[in-house]
Amino acid sequence: MARVALVTGGTRGIGAAISQALKKAGYTVAANYGGNDEAANTFKNKTGIPVYKFDVGDASACETSIRKIEADLGPIEILVNNAGITRDGMFHRMTFEQWSAVIRTNLDSMFACTRPVIEGMRERGFGRIVIISSINGQKGQMGQSNYSAAKAGVVGFAKALAQENAAKGVTVNVIAPGYIATEMVQAVPEEVLKTKILPLIPVGRLGEADEVARGVVYLASDEAGFITGSTLSMNGGQYMV
Structure with missing residues (x-):
């Protein structure tokens, strides 16, 4: 039986790429989203991945929704905490x-989304938690004290x-x-980008979002069982930790 993966913020951008890469790798994927019903339904129809709407910063909503996902698909063994706002x-x-x-969305969600799945992972002796941070959580960024603090x-x-x-077979890693x-990013004026x-x-x-997604797929795999507590920087050499 395929392992179940939940990707928060999983219907757009990096999250959508992660959801699709995990499905391609053989996982049963549930994609969370927060508010854009049109984008979520388009994603669902395109990929066949079921979508679940809930606020990742609301602990009660996360508990209820995660229990619903597990009832529908099975126990969540891979959690990708990707959802974020600026x-x-x-x-x-x-x-x-x-x-x-x-x-609330970028940091409180770590508790709200992880707490409902961690005990099951520990009991089953397997779990993969991958958190999407940011280069700006490593180096800081002017105008983003809130975002940098959370990340x-x-x-x-x-x-x-x-x-x-x-010791319970559960790994926890970060991609920045x-x-x-x-x-x-592509909405940034071309002159500013260049x-x-x-x-x-x-x-x-x-x-590319697919490059981040491939990193997640690896960290979620059995082969990555000796990697935990690590941060994988994927920034093209912009900031070297």
Whole structure:
């Protein structure tokens, strides 16, 4: 029986690539989304991957929805915490609403989505948790104090969780992408991309969502059982840790 994987934010951008790569690798995949029904239904019809709408920052909603997914598909053995938002602004002008919205979706979701599956993983003696962070969680980014804080926070979360669960066959790892050619990045004016972004990337190009997805597939595999508590930087050499 195929292992079940849940990908949060799994119907668009990097998340959509991860969902499809896991399905291609033989997993039974459930893709979470937060609000865009049209995009989610288009994704579902295109890929055949079932979609589940819930707020990853709401612990009660996550508990209820994850139980529904497990009833539909089976126990979740791979969790990809990918969902995230931005609410950018210079800190001296940032509102608490901008701060808390990002912390809630990008960091509180680590508890809300992981807590309902961790006990089952421990009991079965197998689990793979992969968290999508960001280059900006490693180096910081002007105008993103909220986002950088959350994306740095998930790294600490992963290291602690990895230590707690290693003996139970559960690994916890992070992928920190740099600039990836998603809708959001491609919406940046071409002149800004060419003069302000690409010159900072030694390989001279944006990353592809499929490249991140392949990293997730590997970390989710049986073969990656000796890797835990690690952060894989995928940024074309822009920031070397």
